[in-house]
Amino acid sequence: xxxxxxxxxMNTTHQASGPVIRTAGLTRxxxxxxxxxxxxxxxDLEVAAGELVAFLGPNGAGKSTTLRxxxxxxxxxxxxATVAGFDVVRDRAAVRRSIGYVGQGNAAGHQYRGRxxxxxxxxxxxxxxxxxxxxxxxxxxxxxxxxxxxxxxxxLSGGQRRRLDVAIGLVQEPPILFLDEPSTGLDPQNRVNLQxxxxxxxxxxxxxxxxxxxxxxxxxxxxxxVIVIDHGQVIADDRAAALKSALGDLVAMDFASADAARxxxxxxxxxxxxxxxxxxxxxxxxxxxxxxxxxxxxxxxxAAGTPVTRIEVVGPTLDDVFLDLTGRSLRETxxxxxxxxxxx
Amino acid sequence: xSIDLAPTAAPAPAARRARVDSRQVGLLADIVNVLxxxxxxxxxxxxxxxxAMVQPLVFLGLFAPLLPDTPTGSALQWFVxxxxxxTALMSASFTGANLSEEIISGSFERLLxxxxxxSSLLIGKALREMVPLLLQTLIIVAVVTPFSFDLHLxxxxxxxxxxxPFSVGLGALSLALAVAAKEQSWVFWTVQQTVIFPLLLLAxxxxxxxxxxxxxxxxxxxxxxxxxxDAERALFAGSFPADTVLSGFAASLVVAAFGLWVGVRRMNRxx
Numbered sequence: 282x283x284x285x286x287x288x289x290x291m292n293t294t295h296q297a298s299g300p301v302i303r304t305a306g307l308t309r310x311x312x313x314x315x316x317x318x319x320x321x322x323x324x325d326l327e328v329a330a331g332e333l334v335a336f337l338g339p340n341g342a343g344k345s346t347t348l349r350x351x352x353x354x355x356x357x358x359x360x361x362a363t364v365a366g367f368d369v370v371r372d373r374a375a376v377r378r379s380i381g382y383v384g385q386g387n388a389a390g391h392q393y394r395g396r397x398x399x400x401x402x403x404x405x406x407x408x409x410x411x412x413x414x415x416x417x418x419x420x421x422x423x424x425x426x427x428x429x430x431x432x433x434x435x436x437l438s439g440g441q442r443r444r445l446d447v448a449i450g451l452v453q454e455p456p457i458l459f460l461d462e463p464s465t466g467l468d469p470q471n472r473v474n475l476q477x478x479x480x481x482x483x484x485x486x487x488x489x490x491x492x493x494x495x496x497x498x499x500x501x502x503x504x505x506x507v508i509v510i511d512h513g514q515v516i517a518d519d520r521a522a523a524l525k526s527a528l529g530d531l532v533a534m535d536f537a538s539a540d541a542a543r544x545x546x547x548x549x550x551x552x553x554x555x556x557x558x559x560x561x562x563x564x565x566x567x568x569x570x571x572x573x574x575x576x577x578x579x580x581x582x583x584a585a586g587t588p589v590t591r592i593e594v595v596g597p598t599l600d601d602v603f604l605d606l607t608g609r610s611l612r613e614t615x616x617x618x619x620x621x622x623x624x625x
Numbered sequence: 626x627s628i629d630l631a632p633t634a635a636p637a638p639a640a641r642r643a644r645v646d647s648r649q650v651g652l653l654a655d656i657v658n659v660l661x662x663x664x665x666x667x668x669x670x671x672x673x674x675x676x677a678m679v680q681p682l683v684f685l686g687l688f689a690p691l692l693p694d695t696p697t698g699s700a701l702q703w704f705v706x707x708x709x710x711x712t713a714l715m716s717a718s719f720t721g722a723n724l725s726e727e728i729i730s731g732s733f734e735r736l737l738x739x740x741x742x743x744s745s746l747l748i749g750k751a752l753r754e755m756v757p758l759l760l761q762t763l764i765i766v767a768v769v770t771p772f773s774f775d776l777h778l779x780x781x782x783x784x785x786x787x788x789x790p791f792s793v794g795l796g797a798l799s800l801a802l803a804v805a806a807k808e809q810s811w812v813f814w815t816v817q818q819t820v821i822f823p824l825l826l827l828a829x830x831x832x833x834x835x836x837x838x839x840x841x842x843x844x845x846x847x848x849x850x851x852x853x854x855d856a857e858r859a860l861f862a863g864s865f866p867a868d869t870v871l872s873g874f875a876a877s878l879v880v881a882a883f884g885l886w887v888g889v890r891r892m893n894r895x896x
Binding site for chain 1: 649666730731736740
């Protein structure tokens with residue numbers, strides 16, 4: 282948890298003035314064994330100040346490659362990107378001063394100590410020795426690390442190390458924070474804590490946050506805006522709720538017989554925009570406001586002589602959205618690396 | 626450029642509030658910051674330096690007694706400057722292993738995204754090599770002085786100065802190798818081991834090359850470490866033959882210049 286005392290100490294005034302991240306035709310190819318892999322293909326994106334954005338997609342979709350271009354770690358093959366108004370190729374130094382970065386690994390070296398590492402990062406950002414020391418203590422306290430500050434990082438727990446990573450990323454109060462797969466390897470408790478920190482940082486400081494994840498729950502719970510990336514391209518970009526409501530609820534119904542199911546499906550098909558499928562005595566209906574239509578539908582079917590024996594209404598998940606967009610489930614694809622997929 | 630989320634007119638909410646405002650750091654301060662960070666593990670755990678001393682002390686204890694005394698002095702007098710050079714070679718060439726570890730753990734990536742200049746990152750890390758060089762020379766000399774080794778302090782001090790650029794340059798090469806190897810640290814170890822032993826043997830550290838066949842002598846002449854070891858031997862014996870010392874120092878500077886050039890170039894392309 283980010284204690285409120287620190288949040289109050291950090292200043293929260295924030296001007297929303299145009300996009301802080303803008304990409305145009307951003308492209309990155311990798312050449313491996315004389316084969317060109319198009320990891321990111323012509324990305325056009327705008328992120329406004331104060332947004333909390335999640336890049337969602339399977340491994341190898343191009344999320345991390347995009348993040349690495351935006352954080353100046355790798356140069357684009359083609360296209361341009363500006364972060365905080367600075368070009369990620371021509372003005373790398375200014376971009377680096379403007380952003381916080383929490384990578385997939387640990388920010389603090391394992392043979393170093395937490396306090397020393399935060400201090401070093403503060404000095405790298407040009408804070409005076411005194412300011413750096415004050416800031417270091419502030420962050421250690423904010424992330425509940427004070428008592429672990431003088432132990433070698435290698436001896437810290439996974440959760441403590443992750444808190445240290447975030448603390449180091451926030452050393453200069455960056456207006457933009459990038460997090461690459463922030464909760465990978467964390468236990469559920471620490472994952473929730475981290476998400477809470479990220480949310481508060483965004484809500485209370487107005488920090489623009491861009492994170493990548495292949496956890497649907499994380500994108501759903503955390504991000505105001507979800508950008509679904511697959512094969513190096515944006516395939517959907519909207520609020521999580523909007524992505525899901527566009528897909529609609531699933532109304533699953535069972536009937537006494539296959540005949541009854543077929544008859545019921547015909548009636549159900551009259552609901553506007555509904556997609557209906559029948560399997561044996563089972564009818565699956567997907568419609569934008571399925572949960573609102575369900576009670577009326579049940580009454581209607583009973584009156585028509587084909588009563589529903591069992592009904593289940595399920596709200597759409599982001600996985601359903603991904604499945605609908607790509608024909609693949611993110612849960613399945615996320616377990617396999619699909620660099621080949623990115624090349625296809 | 627300044628990143629300041631705070632409105633300039635607003636008073637600081639708390640007295641202990643740090644003024645946070647990322648700004649460009651001078652080159653020297655940038656290098657010092659990296660160097661200070663590099664020295665922290667050494668300062669916090671001095672035992673790690675002592676651990677690296679095991680190998681040279683084993684050579685001194687188990688190999689030196691096998692060497693016959695030379696007409697000009699004791700075997701130890703001939704062997705110690707070689708062992709000091711060997712320690713410098715080993716220690717500096719290992720330094721990339723620490724970077725390999727940082728590449729795998731992720732802390733290197735954080736530094737790459739930070740405002741620290743790439744060149745500062747390399748130079749700061751390479752300059753670190755001066756510290757183990759000093760400490761290790763100190764320990765070796767302290768250990769052998771009670772035995773048949775005549776300490777010529779002036780010579781030893783100049784000898785260390787001659788080794789400094791070599792250590793820094795070789796450290797830079799080792800870092801460049803680690804950056805090139807990326808997460809595959811076995812590449813680092815393979816190359817490091819393949820390069821180190823020929824350099825060591827061709828410099829005549831363990832055995833003199835006086836009776837060596839011509840091709841071996843030619844190879845030895847191409848090895849910068851040969852000139853450095855010759856200079857160290859003269860200096861540790863308390864003599865200052867200008868040409869030997871100068872060629873040793875020149876060879877050391879060549880390694881430094883080449884190492885830093887390669888290292889900075891490689892570091893600039895690190896991702």
